[in-house]
Amino acid sequence: MPRQALEETLTADSVAADAALAASGDGTAFERLYRAHVARIHSLVRRMLDADEADDLTQDVFVRAWQKLSTFRGESAFGTWLHRLAVNVVLARRKTLGVERGRYHTGEDVLDGVSGRRETPEMTVDFEEAIGRLPDGARQVFVLHDVAGYRHEEIARLLGVVPGTSKSQLHHARMALRRYLDK
Amino acid sequence: MNDQWTDRLSEYADGELAAAERTALEAHLSTCADCRATLEELRQVVARAQALEDREPASDLWPGVAQRIRRGRIADRPVRPDRRRFSFTVPQLAAASIALALISGGGVWLALQPRQPVDGGRGVATPAVWTGRTDAAIAELQDALSRNESRLDTSTVRVVRENLALMNVAIAQARAALAADPGNAYLNLHLADTMRRKLELLRRVNAIAAAQS
Numbered sequence: 001m002p003r004q005a006l007e008e009t010l011t012a013d014s015v016a017a018d019a020a021l022a023a024s025g026d027g028t029a030f031e032r033l034y035r036a037h038v039a040r041i042h043s044l045v046r047r048m049l050d051a052d053e054a055d056d057l058t059q060d061v062f063v064r065a066w067q068k069l070s071t072f073r074g075e076s077a078f079g080t081w082l083h084r085l086a087v088n089v090v091l092a093r094r095k096t097l098g099v100e101r102g103r104y105h106t107g108e109d110v111l112d113g114v115s116g117r118r119e120t121p122e123m124t125v126d127f128e129e130a131i132g133r134l135p136d137g138a139r140q141v142f143v144l145h146d147v148a149g150y151r152h153e154e155i156a157r158l159l160g161v162v163p164g165t166s167k168s169q170l171h172h173a174r175m176a177l178r179r180y181l182d183k
Numbered sequence: 184m185n186d187q188w189t190d191r192l193s194e195y196a197d198g199e200l201a202a203a204e205r206t207a208l209e210a211h212l213s214t215c216a217d218c219r220a221t222l223e224e225l226r227q228v229v230a231r232a233q234a235l236e237d238r239e240p241a242s243d244l245w246p247g248v249a250q251r252i253r254r255g256r257i258a259d260r261p262v263r264p265d266r267r268r269f270s271f272t273v274p275q276l277a278a279a280s281i282a283l284a285l286i287s288g289g290g291v292w293l294a295l296q297p298r299q300p301v302d303g304g305r306g307v308a309t310p311a312v313w314t315g316r317t318d319a320a321i322a323e324l325q326d327a328l329s330r331n332e333s334r335l336d337t338s339t340v341r342v343v344r345e346n347l348a349l350m351n352v353a354i355a356q357a358r359a360a361l362a363a364d365p366g367n368a369y370l371n372l373h374l375a376d377t378m379r380r381k382l383e384l385l386r387r388v389n390a391i392a393a394a395q396s
Contacts, residue, residue: 017320017382024375027249034245042244043237055240062248063255127231146232152199171193178224181231 019078023069030069034062037079041086047131047143048090057093061086083148091158094136130180134173141166142173188215192222196229321378324385331392343388350381 015036021029041061046054065082072081131139140159144150145166152163152170159166188211194200195208212219332340357374364370 014320014382014386020320021375021379021382024371026375026379027252029379030252031245031249034248038244039237039239042240043235046238055242055244058240059244059247059251062244063251066248066252067255128235142232146229147235167194167199168190171190174193174225174228175221177228177231178221181224181227 015078019072023072030066037082041082044083044086044148045090047147048140049093057090061089064089087158127180130177134176138169138173141169145170188218189221192218192225196222196225321382321385324389327389328385331389334392346384350377353377
C-alpha cells in the first residue's frame, strides 16, 4: 500500500475508533474528535450565521454531538454525520433568531447595499465577508451547495422551500459574488 | 445580455438542465460573448467556494465544551436507564484487572477506584454502551499490521505481538466479566481503556512501519 494511502487509512481508522470510544464514554477520544473537526465546523457556522455567533454555536454543536453519539451508527463517516448535525443546529438557531425577513432576494444587486456601488466592490470586503453579507436565504443555499456540497433537493428539505427556490437563490448568490473573486 | 438565458447559467454550469434546454443554451452561448463571460465567472465563483480554507476559532473552545458536557452528563447523555452503584463480585474485579495490571502498573489501582473517568479526571466519562465499531477498527489495523510487519525488525515484531497477546487476554477477561454483569459501568470503562491502549499500540506500530517504506 502506498504510504499516503496507508496514512489516510490510518487516519480514517483513528477517527472511527475515536468515535466508538467516545460513544462508550471516553472523553479523551471525544476531545481528539473535537480537535480534528473544530475548524470545519466553526467555519461552517461562521459562514452560515454571523461571526459573533460562531463560538457559541460551535460549542452547541459539539455538546449535541456528545449527547447524540450513541445514535451514530457508522453508516457515514463521522465527519459527515457531525457536519449534518451542525447544519441542523445552525438552522434551528436561525429559527430562534427569527431570521425570516428579507430571506429571499432576487437580482444580482443583493450586496450593493452593503458594499458600495455595484461596479466598485468595497476593497476591504473579501470573498468570505461577501458571503456573510448575502441575504440570508441566498447565503444558506450558497454555503450548503457550493461550499459544503449539498444537493438542491436536500437543501430544499432543510430550508423548507422547493428545489427551484434553492436553485434561483444559488444563482443570485453566485452572480453577486462574481465581483469578489479577486478578494 | 439576454436575461432569459443568464438566469439559467448556474443550472447549466451544474449540469442540471434538460437536454433540450442545454442544447438551446449552448446555441445561444455560441453567439453571446456576455453570457460566455458570465458563465466563466460563475464557474470561478464555484471554484473559489470549493477552495475556501477552514479556519480554527480564534480561541480554544474545548474548555467550554468539556464544562458543558460535565455539567449535563447525567441529564443529557443517553445511557442505560438502570445505572447502578459501583458493585461487582471479586471474581469479576479480578477478571477485569489482573491482565490490565500486566500491561500497566496502574491497572489494579484504577480498578479499585469507583467511578474514575478514563479522561484523566475531567469527568466526562459515563457508563459505556459498547458498540463494536472499535472491534472493526482494530481488525482493520491488525490487517494493516500483518501486511506491514515485514518492514519492522524481528525484535519489534516480537514485543508488539507479546503486548497484543496480553491485551487480548485483558479484553477477553473484561468481556467475560461484562457478560455476567453487562450493566456494570466500571467494567465497561475497563474494556474501553484496554481497547484504547490496543488501538494506540496498533496505530503507533503501523505508523512506524509506514515510515520504513
